[in-house]
Amino acid sequence: MDKPQEMFDRDSEWAALSAFVTDDRPGATLGVVSGRRRQGKTFLLDAITRAAGGFYFGATEATNAESLRRFSDALTRFSSPPSAYHFEDWVEAVDALLALGVARPIPIVIDEFPYLARANPELPSILQQAFGPLRPERTGSRARLLLCGSAMSFMGRLLSGSAPLRGRAGLELVVPPLEYRMAAQFWGIEDPELAIKTHAIVGGTPAYPNEFLRGDVPRGPEDFDAWVVRTVLNPQTPLFREGRYLLAEEADVRDPAIYLSVLSAVADGNTTRGGIATYLGRKAIDVAHPIAVLEDIGLLRRDGDAFRKNRSAFRIAEPLVAFYAGIMRPVWDQLQRPGMAERVWKASGHRFASKILGPHFEQLCREWALFHADPEVFGGMPTSVASGGVNDPDARTLHEVDVVTIESTGSGKPRLLAIGEAKWQDTMGRAHLERLEHIRTILRKSGSFDTTETRLLCFSGAGFNDHLREASESRNDLRLIGAADLYRAVG
Structure with missing residues (x-):
């Protein structure tokens, strides 16, 4: 039909x-x-x-x-x-x-x-x-x-x-939300940076732009802040309370308080069960049930660590819930008073960029690598894309890697196609490249992966300096991916 x-x-x-x-x-x-x-x-x-x-x-x-x-x-x-x-x-x-x-x-x-x-x-x-x-x-x-x-x-x-x-x-x-590229088309947003910022708040839910906001979409990058103030932070719009309702509508959530606290902990950067428990001032066993319920209802997602098989990180699966938990809930009383939205939003700029937009950009980079990127970028077809922590025994530290693309070979060691770092606010340069090179050296010494052709990926919403651009032109193992590349069609 x-x-x-x-x-x-x-x-x-x-x-x-x-x-x-x-x-x-x-x-x-x-x-x-x-x-x-x-x-x-x-x-x-x-x-x-x-x-x-x-x-x-x-x-x-x-x-x-x-x-x-x-x-x-x-x-x-x-x-x-x-x-x-x-x-x-x-x-x-x-x-x-x-x-x-x-x-x-x-x-x-x-x-x-x-x-x-x-x-x-x-x-x-x-x-x-x-x-x-x-x-x-x-x-x-x-x-x-x-x-x-x-x-x-x-x-x-x-x-x-x-x-x-x-x-x-x-x-x-x-029936899932629209994936991020289709969401940009649905909202009619052509500017990639604006599309990412908008998606970090409302995700890909089709009902929001027309039914909830009556067609009020950001008219351009310069309108984004004003759009946030007049829509999602405006008590007179249905979108204002939507983040709370998405949780309250679930029958298994009888006392929302503990579940909202877990979501707030994750939105604040506590992505492990121990970190969530510490944030809430409870034991890890006490948060096991609310975490399981939030996973069942699709608001919390458990992502495995690419390098440590017994470790995982929790992430909020619905952007609007993450925005509510990380930005709106701490100042909920202020937001309900008329005229406070603009003041609250100005004070929340840094928190939005670091706690909401940065992690969301990293997730979009992983989605791009798995579903949209040309295999030529990696020199192979990735079977899994994740983030992970690499232990540095010499420095006695743990290096977090935002994007890890792996190709299973079926026999022998899996191929580590690429490792990448994603920065929304930072112009990337020599230090970022040297960090990735150091991590690749550690992984080669570990012997867990085939790293003979592992490439380095730099994702940035703010761009790259001249040193990094010159390096990418002279090296075959380095790729620079900007915000526009996440929305560019393959081929």
Whole structure:
């Protein structure tokens, strides 16, 4: 089916859904669609339902009896039976859905499925029985049932472990935020530095520019500070409280205080479990549960260390949450008073650059290396890109490396394609290059990687001095990557 013209990107998601709902083979099938709120799941599913003439039902927070009554009314309006539906239970309701697919493949969407399941915890088991492999109601139907939800912890458990629906789904689709280059196109931002700064605050959530901000986007680099003041720091815009709501909307988060404290610790640069615990004044075991919950709901991400396999770093996965935790939460009382936003933002400039923008730039550099860079940059195709710490036994120190690209060889030592340093504010020069050369020498001596052709990468948002530019022209093992390069198409 042709994707609607008004739908931006989402080509792979549309293709997956189209293939699922138009599958003409006999037998009803089940699919699960998840993703955080405001990513366009409802728009996507509503469009696929309209295109294929299917049934869409959006659940709300209600009792089981009220939800069943609303569902009965909605299905009556859709199928126009001889007499109106009045389902006694969900067993009857699900069989009625399967009956819709007797004549043809038909998409059936139940949006915000977690609301129904919380009101009736037996619903996943009812679906498990309804989609039994040899059940006549399933084998005689070509219904394509799609369960959708924004509660990431609940949706993640729906098909895992011993969950009732494990093994029953033929599609598991996660609708992510727009990746950083597509986000710049969606916002209509052509200046790469402005695109990076904007993405460090709002990420790639499609609903923000049009629905939350009514088309108010930065008009240019000179408008960025004013845009922050009039939008995300403005108590009169929906975006102002969005960072708090993204956490509060999760059912597994009953007491947000400890979770917000963990996020604030990470936003302040404490990326290990021990560092988070110290920031909170607690023992490491005390923060294990909130960290696990934040990982389950997709707000916290654990990144492995490229050089120390038993170490990892926690990073906030949603830029707006990082911005709220690192910039807004410490001065929340001030921000709620009219006229304080500009004053707060001026005082937060250094913190934003060092705690939010710098780490975000490093992450974009890693994404570029893994997904967008021409393999010629590294002299091979990286199979993993991460950050890592290199122990320097002579100096008794640990060198942090922002970008590490590795190619697995399948046998023998993995190839260390490149190591890189990313600096948003600093003009890079000789000292940065010498540091990378020193780290490469340490790694060669360690013997853990094949470093015969390891290249050095310098990423900078502020540019490079003449020494570094001259060196890059005369050396084959050095690459300079600026902000514009992160958005430049390969080839």
